[in-house]
Amino acid sequence: MLSQTLRGDTSAGMLTHRGGALTIRSIPLLLQRRSLLAAIAVCGLFVYPVPAWGQVGGELSRFVRWIDTLALEETEDVIHVAPILALDGSRGFIIADPREAQVRLYDRTGALVHRFGRTGGGPGEYRAPMAAGRCSTNEIWVADITGRITLYNPSADSVLRTIQTPIMPTYGAVLIDDSSLLVIGRVPGEDHLLHVLDLTRGEVARRFFPVPAGSAALGEIAHIAGFADVAVRADTIAAVFAFADTIALFNARGDRIETVPIRFQRFRTIPQDQPLPRSPGEFRKYRELFSTVTSIDWLPDGSFLVQYTDIVEGDQVITLVHLDRRGRPLFELRDTPRLLAIADGKLFFIRPGAELPNQIAIGVMSR
Numbered sequence: 001m002l003s004q005t006l007r008g009d010t011s012a013g014m015l016t017h018r019g020g021a022l023t024i025r026s027i028p029l030l031l032q033r034r035s036l037l038a039a040i041a042v043c044g045l046f047v048y049p050v051p052a053w054g055q056v057g058g059e060l061s062r063f064v065r066w067i068d069t070l071a072l073e074e075t076e077d078v079i080h081v082a083p084i085l086a087l088d089g090s091r092g093f094i095i096a097d098p099r100e101a102q103v104r105l106y107d108r109t110g111a112l113v114h115r116f117g118r119t120g121g122g123p124g125e126y127r128a129p130m131a132a133g134r135c136s137t138n139e140i141w142v143a144d145i146t147g148r149i150t151l152y153n154p155s156a157d158s159v160l161r162t163i164q165t166p167i168m169p170t171y172g173a174v175l176i177d178d179s180s181l182l183v184i185g186r187v188p189g190e191d192h193l194l195h196v197l198d199l200t201r202g203e204v205a206r207r208f209f210p211v212p213a214g215s216a217a218l219g220e221i222a223h224i225a226g227f228a229d230v231a232v233r234a235d236t237i238a239a240v241f242a243f244a245d246t247i248a249l250f251n252a253r254g255d256r257i258e259t260v261p262i263r264f265q266r267f268r269t270i271p272q273d274q275p276l277p278r279s280p281g282e283f284r285k286y287r288e289l290f291s292t293v294t295s296i297d298w299l300p301d302g303s304f305l306v307q308y309t310d311i312v313e314g315d316q317v318i319t320l321v322h323l324d325r326r327g328r329p330l331f332e333l334r335d336t337p338r339l340l341a342i343a344d345g346k347l348f349f350i351r352p353g354a355e356l357p358n359q360i361a362i363g364v365m366s367r
Contacts, residue, residue: 058352060336063322064363069351072358073112078104080358084172085340085348086133096142098128103142105156110360116156117142123159124150131173141199143173143183149197163202167195171227176252180205182237184228193228194239196254208254209239221276225287231298240306242292243270247304247327260327266319266334267291267308287311291319297342299365303330305347307339337361 072080072095081099088094092107101119103126106112117126128145135141138154147168151160170185181197183204192207211226231238236257237250245267247260270290277283288311297305304323309316318338322330337349340360351361 058335059333060320060352063331063333063366064347065366066361066363067346068362070110070360070362072104072106072110072360074356074358075112078102078112078115080356083340083357084129084131085360086131087341087343088134091134094132094134094140096129096132098126098130098145101126101128103129103132103140103156114156116152121146123162124152130170133173133175135175136178141173141175141181143170143181145169145171147183147185149173149181149183149199151199163197163199165195165197165204167204172229174230174232176232182230182232184230193241194230194237194250194254206254208250208256209241209248212241212244221270221283221286225292227292227294229293229295231296231304233298233302238296238298238304240293240296242294243290244293245269247296247306247323260323260325262306262321262323262327263329264308264321265329265332267293268310284311284314288313294318295339297339299342300345305339305342307336 072083072093074080079100080095080097082097084096084098086094086096088105092105092113095104095106097104102115102117104112105114117124117129119125119127126142126144129142130145131143133141139160140152140154140156142150142152144150147165147170149163149165151162152158153160165183166187167183167185168188170183172184174182176182176196179198179200181199183195183197184193185195186193187195190207191211192209193211194209195207196205197203198205209228225242227242229240235252237252239248239250245262245264247262248256249258249260250256268289268291274286274289277286291308291310293306293308295307299305302325306321306323308319308321310319317334318336319332319334320336320339321332324330337352339347339349341348345364347363347365349361349363350357351359
């Protein structure tokens with residue numbers, strides 16, 4: 001992501017963003033009975049099921065060679081529920097956990113160094129932190145679902161300042177240079193999904209990637225499940241939208257330079273002959289009718305890894321797709337573990353077969 005990407009500092013090599021995987025804007029229907037995060041959970045976005053294979057790695061092991069495992073330390077106050085992982089240069093890892101309203105620093109062995117944040121609306125408090133990383137100046141930034149960006153000192157024990165943006169909800173963020181944060185999310189009344197935030201001025205400098213045509217007709221479905229994600233390589237930004245079978249490529253200015261079709265094999269589009277749900281119960285059933293693209297990563301050779309999800313009997317099933325630069329599938333594997341991040345050619349997954357999401361498996365693509 002712009003040579004380096006989200007979940008890491010600008011000296012850590014090529015990282016790829018794994019933070020944006022949900023969306024909610026105005027959902028009065030669901031909020032009548034449940035909180036914002038509970039409504040998100042209905043989509044399956046914060047569910048980490050155990051893959052149903054007997055053999056560790058399953059079919060994925062044909063394409064990924066496992067080289068290491070890692071257990072992130074837990075305590076009475078630190079429990080991983082929905083970890084969003086960022087590489088923190090030579091230091092280790094930064095974990096944002098939206099379900100716990102907490103951010104954690106780990107060393108390379110998985111030992112807990114520091115944890116900060118709690119539920120609330122004050123300085124250093126969060127509704128749901130959706131992304132975190134470190135600037136080359138060593139300051140740590142955290143992006144909350146409420147659109148608030150918090151900057152900390154290098155040890156994250158002191159809040160330096162906060163920036164309240166109009167991007168609500170915020171799905172994720174990518175640091176593209178020392179003064180610019182690419183924020184993924186929506187601004188009420190506008191249709192752009194990507195926003196370049198000038199950290200020095202605390203203002204949004206430009207917006208791009210409009211919501212694809214036809215999404216408005218989906219009503220609340222577009223607000224609840226219509227999220228986006230990005231990956232950045234050199235000066236090119238690759239963006240995906242939950243319901244679209246394309247990858248949109250932009251330059252650093254936000255000009256669209258290409259649209260790459262994704263030739264999915266099993267991706268299910270939203271049915272056009274079904275009435276839209278009118279209650280949380282109806283939505284849960286409706287959500288099982290279609291797939292949603294949840295993430296995109298860029299591999300060092302220029303190919304893509306895209307994840308999409310289906311809800312099957314209430315459980316989230318992840319499909320991992322490897323695409324060449326033209327969008328042609330190299331493999332499409334169903335029921336895979338969640339890919340959390342890519343750094344310097346290493347793939348960080350929740351360990352296949354793990355009962356808890358603090359168990360990480362590290363692999364490389366097989367030649």
